[in-house]
Amino acid sequence: MSDIYKAPEAQLTSGEEGGGYGSLERGVAGDYSISIGEIFGEAWRRTKGNKGTVWLAIILYIVAFVVVSFVAGMITGYSAFDIEQQANASFGSTILYQILVNLIAAPLTAGMMMIGIKxxxxxxxxxxxxxxxxxxxxxxxxxxxxxxxxxxIGIFLLVLPGIYLAVAYMLTLPLIVDKNLGPWQALETSRKAITKHWFAFFGFLIVALLLYVAGALPLLIGLIWVLPLLAIAFGVVYRNVFGGPESA
Structure with a gap:
C-alpha cells in the first residue's frame, strides 16, 4: 500500500541542478548548507540595482491587496479596515472574506517570492x-x-508543533510555481528539506525579523533597504536548497 503522505519520488528527482546550487533531490536529502551570514551578505550585494524592482513589486502587491480587500468587504460585509464592522460581521461573512482575499493573496505572495528567487x-x-x-x-x-x-492545529497542540510547521512550510509556494508540484507535494517537499536543517532556517527567520524591526524603528526609513534585502535573502535560501526551475 502506497504512502499517501509521501511526495512522489519521480517528481522530486527529475529536476536539474540550477547554477551549481541545489535541486529537488538534494534539497529533500538535506544536501545543502545554510550560512546565515553568507546568505545576507550575498543578498545585500544583490540589492544593488534591484531595490527599485522589489519596491515597485511591493507597491503593486499592496495596491492589489487593498483593492481586493475593499471589493471582498463590499461583497461580504466584513472589512479589514473597519474594526466596528468586523465586530458586527457574521462568522460566515468573515470566512467568505478570508477565502476571497486568499484567492488573490496566494498568487501575489508567490510572485513576490519568485522575484527574490530570480x-x-x-x-x-x-x-x-x-x-x-x-x-x-x-x-x-x-x-x-x-x-x-x-x-x-499545531499551535493548539502545545504551540511547538505549529512553530515547527510554520518554519518547515516556508518554501511551499515557490515550489508550486517553480517546480510544478501539487499542493501536498510542495508542502511535504518543503517540510522534508527544511527539517534537515530546521534550526538554521529558524535562525534565518529570527535574523530577518530583527532586521525588519531595526529597519522600521527610525520612521520606517530603514525599510527602504531592508525589504529588498529580505526578499532577495529568501531567494538565496530557496536557490541554495532547490536550485533552478524545473526543465520542461
Whole structure:
C-alpha cells in the first residue's frame, strides 16, 4: 500500500541542478548548507540595482491587496479596515472574506517570492512578476489553506508543533510555481528539506525579523533597504536548497 503522505519520488528527482546550487533531490536529502551570514551578505550585494524592482513589486502587491480587500468587504460585509464592522460581521461573512482575499493573496505572495528567487539566480525578472502566477491559482490557494489549518492545529497542540510547521512550510509556494508540484507535494517537499536543517532556517527567520524591526524603528526609513534585502535573502535560501526551475 502506497504512502499517501509521501511526495512522489519521480517528481522530486527529475529536476536539474540550477547554477551549481541545489535541486529537488538534494534539497529533500538535506544536501545543502545554510550560512546565515553568507546568505545576507550575498543578498545585500544583490540589492544593488534591484531595490527599485522589489519596491515597485511591493507597491503593486499592496495596491492589489487593498483593492481586493475593499471589493471582498463590499461583497461580504466584513472589512479589514473597519474594526466596528468586523465586530458586527457574521462568522460566515468573515470566512467568505478570508477565502476571497486568499484567492488573490496566494498568487501575489508567490510572485513576490519568485522575484527574490530570480534575482538570486541571475534570471530576468520585473515587478510585474507579482501578477505572473495566477495560472497556479488553485494549487496555491489549496496549499495556503492546508498550511494555515495544519499550523493552527499545531499551535493548539502545545504551540511547538505549529512553530515547527510554520518554519518547515516556508518554501511551499515557490515550489508550486517553480517546480510544478501539487499542493501536498510542495508542502511535504518543503517540510522534508527544511527539517534537515530546521534550526538554521529558524535562525534565518529570527535574523530577518530583527532586521525588519531595526529597519522600521527610525520612521520606517530603514525599510527602504531592508525589504529588498529580505526578499532577495529568501531567494538565496530557496536557490541554495532547490536550485533552478524545473526543465520542461
Amino acid at each position: 534575482i538570486a539566480r541571475d534570471e530576468k525578472t520585473s515587478a510585474t512578476e507579482v501578477f505572473a502566477h495566477f495560472d497556479k491559482l488553485l494549487p496555491l490557494v489549496v496549499a495556503n489553506i492546508i498550511m494555515s489549518i495544519l499550523v493552527t
